[in-house]
């Protein structure tokens with residue numbers, strides 16, 4: 001089925017599930033003493049907030065069928081945005097109730113004499129949700145490491161959902177009809193199934209498909225390339241530019257799961273090796289990865305992602321890489337060579353200098369083998385005597401090299417945030433339509 005059609009179906013389902021509780025409540029609400037309009041709006045806001053929260057799980061479960069039309073990084077971004085939107089709806093719920101005359105003390109102070117289990121669970125849900133979103137937005141500023149944050153993020157999310165559900169059930173007005181009971185049951189089962197799928201089924205499935213380190217070699221630019229071979233299975237096929245979660249640790253349940261782009265050629269035979277090039281940045285990439293030895297076992301959860309030239313057919317390509325952002329583009333170039341793809345491709349590659357240029361020699365060899373490839377290194381801290389481009393990749397440099405038909409090319413960009421931001425300004429200003437630009441951000445969380 002066409003990706004766009006699948007995308008529309010998933011969006012439709014998402015919208016349907018958000019609006020289902022409020023729609024059902026409107027239709028089958030018990031004819032108890034009518035509540036004020038403000039109270040009904042407050043309840044509606046609470047229901048929408050709750051459905052949004054429940055569906056937050058669905059957006060990050062790496063469910064292939066849902067990832068394919070959008071890309072996991074886009075879903076992750078959507079998950080981040082919708083979390084804040086859910087908080088808005090959930091906060092609106094008590095605020096509107098208080099405005100309509102409900103005693104504020106019972107909601108704000110869980111220990112006040114008028115507080116009961118219903119207000120206390122609501123209070124807990126809101127406070128933990130604020131904590132959950134605050135620690136996600138400001139994780140880096142708060143210096144919280146990714147792994148512990150991920151554990152608490154999951155626990156907080158469960159507490160939010162569970163306490164909100166208890167709150168809804170205790171209030172009872174919208175759980176007293178059979179139809180509404182079915183709706184809430186569906187939501188509870190959905191959340192449970194997603195957790196089982198993501199946290200139990202997927203790791204169990206991966207467990208039977210370990211990978212073995214064949215080689216771990218140092219690369220220019222303070223990086224290591226891991227060459228992995230499937231251990232007792234046929235591995236996987238992937239599109240050039242996609243990524244996998246590399247799971248190191250004793251089992252695939254390990255928290256050490258990092259998204260890394262495949263850097264090797266994509267068109268491999270079943271059982272073929274797959275490579276990843278990882279820049280030393282933190283504990284995992286700087287300590288764990290360099291210490292991996294041939295024969296070590298790990299797991300891959302993949303392939304994932306939509307950053308691939310295979311999904312972006314064009315008469316030619318412009319690849320723009322910053323630092324280790326070269327990895328998915330290097331995979332695409334090798335795949336083009338293998339396929340004897342002769343469409344023109346320009347690679348703008350921003351790095352400090354030739355010493356730190358990951359794949360310097362390999363790219364030089366590729367340029368010799370591919371008449372259709374032009375590489376334009378841009379050095380921010382150039383070597384002495386360097387006569388090429390310097391500084392950062394910018395509009396003036398792009399303009400100098402782009403061929404006449406550049407508006408009909410596709411642009412694939414991968415690098416640090418400043419490069420992506422600069423290109424998102426430079427390309428439209430050169431008249432390149434946004435629809436021709438695809439980017440991959442390495443910092444999706």
Ligand SMILES: Cc1cc2nc3c(=O)[nH]c(=O)nc-3n(C[C@H](O)[C@H](O)[C@H](O)COP(=O)(O)OP(=O)(O)OC[C@H]3O[C@@H](n4cnc5c(N)ncnc54)[C@H](O)[C@@H]3O)c2cc1C
Nearest residue numbers: 146257258259260261277278279282283284285327442445
């Ligand atoms: C789609 C995608 C593809 C990537 N491909 C590559 C690649 O080919 N080569 C490469 O060197 N890097 C790649 N990265 C970046 C890489 O995932 C991080 O640099 C790496 O996880 C850093 O982990 P660390 O613990 O060593 O560093 P830390 O200093 O602990 O982390 C640096 C930052 O990386 C992010 N990060 C850390 N751990 C994780 C995790 N488990 N999951 C998600 N994000 C995390 C966080 O935002 C964190 O703040 C990619 C990222 C994404 C999203």
